Amino acid sequence: AALRDMVARHDLPVVVTFRRHDLFDNTDDHYVGEAGVGMPPVVRQTLVDADVVVAIGARFGEMTTGVYSLFGTDGKANDGQRIVHVHASAFEFGKVVAAEVTVNAGSNAACSAFATMRSVATDRWADWRVQRRAAFLETLDCPPQLGDLDMGEVTGWLRQRLPADVVVTNGAGNFSIWPNKFLLYGADARLLAPQNGTMGYGLPAAVAAKVADPDRTVICFAGDGDIQMNLQELGTAMQADARPIVLLVDNSSWGTIRMHQELHHPGRVSATDLVNPDFVVLAGAYGMHAERVTATDGFAPAFERAMASPTGALLHLITSTDQLNPRLTVEAARRQGQTG
Numbered sequence: 001a002a003l004r005d006m007v008a009r010h011d012l013p014v015v016v017t018f019r020r021h022d023l024f025d026n027t028d029d030h031y032v033g034e035a036g037v038g039m040p041p042v043v044r045q046t047l048v049d050a051d052v053v054v055a056i057g058a059r060f061g062e063m064t065t066g067v068y069s070l071f072g073t074d075g076k077a078n079d080g081q082r083i084v085h086v087h088a089s090a091f092e093f094g095k096v097v098a099a100e101v102t103v104n105a106g107s108n109a110a111c112s113a114f115a116t117m118r119s120v121a122t123d124r125w126a127d128w129r130v131q132r133r134a135a136f137l138e139t140l141d142c143p144p145q146l147g148d149l150d151m152g153e154v155t156g157w158l159r160q161r162l163p164a165d166v167v168v169t170n171g172a173g174n175f176s177i178w179p180n181k182f183l184l185y186g187a188d189a190r191l192l193a194p195q196n197g198t199m200g201y202g203l204p205a206a207v208a209a210k211v212a213d214p215d216r217t218v219i220c221f222a223g224d225g226d227i228q229m230n231l232q233e234l235g236t237a238m239q240a241d242a243r244p245i246v247l248l249v250d251n252s253s254w255g256t257i258r259m260h261q262e263l264h265h266p267g268r269v270s271a272t273d274l275v276n277p278d279f280v281v282l283a284g285a286y287g288m289h290a291e292r293v294t295a296t297d298g299f300a301p302a303f304e305r306a307m308a309s310p311t312g313a314l315l316h317l318i319t320s321t322d323q324l325n326p327r328l329t330v331e332a333a334r335r336q337g338q339t340g
Contacts, residue, residue: 002111003056004028004187010114011121012054013129015043018063019180019193026184032132033139036063038177038325042135044070049128054084054114057107060096063195071097086110140182146329147320148295151249154317155182157300158219164188167218169205172197174256174325175223175249181326200229203246207233210242210312217245217307224250224276234286234314243288243312245303248279251319259324259333266337273321283314292316 003023007014007030014024018036025031033043047053047070058064065073072078073096085092085099086107093102103110140159142152155178162168165188170176172194185191192205206220227248237243258272283290289309291302293316306313322330 002108002115005115006111009117009119009121011119011126011129013046013050013125013132015046017058018195019191021180021185022189022191025187027186029133030129031136032129033136034180035066036180038181039066040136040139040181042132042139046132046135047071048078050081052082052084054086055097055099056086056110057088058085059087059092060085065096068096073097140184142182142326145320145326146323147318149293149299149317149319150296151178151317151319152182152326153296154299155179158303159183162189162219163217165216166190167192167206167209167213167216168221169193169202169209169218169244170221171202171223171226171229172199172256173223173226173254174259175221175226175251177325178249179219179221199223199226203227203230203233203244204236206244206246207237207240207242210237210244211240214242220244220246222246222248223255224248224252224279225254225274227279228276231282234283234288237312238287243310245306245312246283246288246314248314248316249319250276250279250316251321251323252276253321255321255324258321258330259328262324262330262333263337266334279314279316283316287311289313290316292318294318 012030013032014030015032016023016034021034032046033040035043044066060071062068065071068074071083083097083099084101086103086105088106090104093099144150145152164186167190168179168183169192170179192209194201202220202222206218209218252274254272258269261269280290280292289306289311290313293299293302302315306315324330324333
């Protein structure tokens with residue numbers, strides 16, 4: 001509430017840090033994106049264009065700085081950009097970014113104080129904020145995907161239909177781009193996701209969320225390699241009577257590793273193909289409703305059945321191995337790697 005009040009008083013655009021989407025209502029017109037892995041160019045441009053950046057509770061690490069290329073971390077001046085850094089630990093100040101003003105305070109206390117200040121809202125940046133919001137919303141448009149099941153259409157459908165208080169979890173891998181870049185988290189929604197590359201995080205996080213609040217809809221996004229780090233947690237779900245809905249995105253590959261192989265060593269693919277078990281049979285053995293979905297038009301009815309199931313559910317979503325991430329195919333990555 002303190003952050004919301006501060007933003008409203010001063011009419012400020014808001015960028016959240018990596019996987020911190022639920023700190024601010026994504027449906028609010030002041031929300032303009034996330035600074036994280038695969039930062040969209042329009043979000044990066046927002047951070048470049050800002051004459052003042054107020055970083056509240058943020059650490060200027062690899063993700064927040066666009067792999068150390070923003071806020072002067074590349075050794076170049078950023079046209080007089082001024083940084084205000086607010087953090088509960090004074091040890092964070094000056095580690096990476098030389099802030100002009102540092103405030104040693106907790107985030108809530110700082111936001112509450114900022115919210116009581118005389119408003120600095122001005123028409124000078126009101127139009128810019130509106131333009132940055134429009135640019136962010138365009139990033140939700142996803143190009144058509146290879147294969148019969150288009151995850152861009154799936155997440156677009158989910159974005160319109162998930163409950164306002166949904167809890168979404170995910171582990172690590174390119175599949176996590178779908179919940180991290182193509183869903184919107186309202187004021188009551190929550191995203192539980194790792195800050196590092198913790199594969200398998202999504203399933204136990206979903207079980208824990210369902211134990212903590214059995215009445216809320218909990219959706220776990222997982223990859224085929226990712227979920228096998230903690231697949232046995234389906235047993236924990238059964239034992240605890242905690243029944244999330246698992247959306248298992250299966251491209252039969254270590255997709256993130258394959259992507260880097262193609263980008264840096266094009267055509268030299270090594271040990272990234274996966275031969276997977278029958279996830280539908282496995283989930284059924286744990287007492288869950290389970291279905292395999294191979295085409296886009298099959299997702300909506302399968303998801304409705306999953307939502308209606310008292311046992312929780314696992315939907316095994318078959319996607320193309322050649323689609324490395326929502327905006328990159330194997331062919332395009334290989335071509336990019338060959339041309340440098």
